[in-house]
Amino acid sequence: MTATSNQAGEGKSMFGWFKKPSGMSRKPETAHTGADIAAEFMARAGWEEPVAPTPGWALLLRSPYDTSKVVTSWLGGIPHAPTDFSWPMDTDGKPLHFIAQIDLASLQPEPETGLRPPGLPEQGALLVFVGRSYACPVLSVADMGRAVPLSLPDQLEPIRKHGFFSDKPVFSYWPIDPVAFLDTGSGRPPFLPDPFEHxxxxxxxxxxxxxxxxxxxxxxxxxxxxxxxxxxxxxxxxxxxxxxxxxxxxxxxxxxxxxxxxxxxxxxxxxxxxxxxxxxxxxxxxxxxxxxxxxxxxxxxxxxxxxxxxxxxxxxxxxxxxxxxxxxxxxxxxxxxxxxxxxxxxxxLTDWRGHRLFGLEPPFPNNGEDRRGQDCLISVAADRVLNTDSEHEYGMSIWCPKQRLMKGQFEPGQFIRHIAV
Structure with a gap:
């Protein structure tokens, strides 16, 4: 059993790169244009160059009426792990909140490229915890053989602590089915046409x-x-x-x-x-x-x-x-x-709700974190069904340096709340 626990990356302040040095006047020839600012913003967002389609795994909620299949992956609720599992802690010394458990054996190769999720073994489980920081422990097959539903830590606070609309200490539980697709960054996966368009x-x-x-x-x-x-x-x-x-x-x-x-x-x-x-x-x-x-x-x-x-x-x-x-x-x-x-x-419920593992997160219109050289590990959208909705954010995601992500090393990185306004 391996566990990764880290702080959310701070990143440089938004537009801090073009602040005028103290006590100095800016020369006209060094003034930044609107195009400069836009280019830097896109670069910080990790979209300074055209991005090739990338394998992603849509995390689709399962129908509440489909009870025939065994649940091995889910969002919210409580994690399943060995009893000696060490619950990850946040930067304030309090327990992080569990948000996802993904059965790695359920992550089928993306059909067009044949690629599997980078950096992850073919079996075991990925657990995701969030708060002010994040943690992404990977459990082995042997670990999962000893896994049981864990008891919540005594110090686990309501998720309202982080601005979510619930006084409960856990996000709402829902079974999911990961489905591989080639992500173009447009949001909705091509294999999921909008069922409510007409x-x-x-x-x-x-x-x-x-x-x-x-x-x-x-x-x-x-x-x-x-x-x-x-x-x-x-x-x-x-x-x-x-x-x-x-x-x-x-x-x-x-x-x-x-x-x-x-x-x-x-x-x-x-x-x-x-x-x-x-x-x-x-x-x-x-x-x-x-x-x-x-x-x-x-x-x-x-x-x-x-x-x-x-x-x-x-x-x-x-x-x-x-x-x-x-x-x-x-x-x-x-x-x-x-x-x-x-x-x-x-x-x-089973339509596209914005939850994905890997893939391409669409550009953030209101965030300023520097994501150059980083890829998205997991993104969970604001979803009333899961109680992941809040007043000013439309989702959250975890970002890691590309080379480390390819090796399954999810630290260091950034936990980003997607700002809506």
């Missing part, structure tokens, strides 16, 4: 159609009510108030809604009644879905700005997910979700 892809049965219609009807009726109140107040206050840009926008929006939304509401109610009259699990004729959305698109196109119903009219899977969770799920328990809605749950 509503016909996910509104597949009458149960889903009925609930989706309910969401749209509720939104349209709510906005129609707001519009009646707004236009009545506007009329009572006189036309002078309409000079305000916000008032003008709302006036145009609510006028469009008053004229064009009622027929859509009536059509959606009829569609919902028809859906409720059918067996909820029965597959739907996709031509019927297309017909309904053709009418909805007309209203969508009339709404000039991004008011609440606009995205719903084209089919917003995220709104459907939020409604479903509010109605049927607690603490990641989806067992009470009606059978007709379970295909959507499985589709939503």
């Amino acid at each position: 509503p016909r892809n996910w509104i597949i049965n009458w149960g889903i159609a009925a609930l989706e219609a309910e969401i749209v009807i509720e939104s349209l009726e709510r906005e129609l009510g707001f519009g009646r109140d707004f236009l009545a107040r506007l009329q009572g206050n006189g036309d002078g108030q309409a000079k305000n840009r916000v008032i003008e926008s709302k006036t145009a929006y609510y006028t469009v809604m008053a004229r064009s939304a009622p027929p859509v509401v009536s059509a959606m109610k009829a569609w919902r009644e028809a859906a409720l009259s059918k067996p909820p699990e029965a597959l739907i004729d996709q031509a019927q879905v297309d017909e309904v959305f053709t009418a909805r698109r007309i209203l969508h196109d009339k709404i000039e700005e991004n008011y609440p119903p606009k995205s719903l009219l084209l089919g917003r899977a995220k709104a459907f997910w939020e409604k479903l969770c509010l109605s049927y799920s607690q603490e990641n328990d989806f067992s009470l979700v009606p059978m007709a809605l379970q295909p959507f749950v499985a589709m939503w």
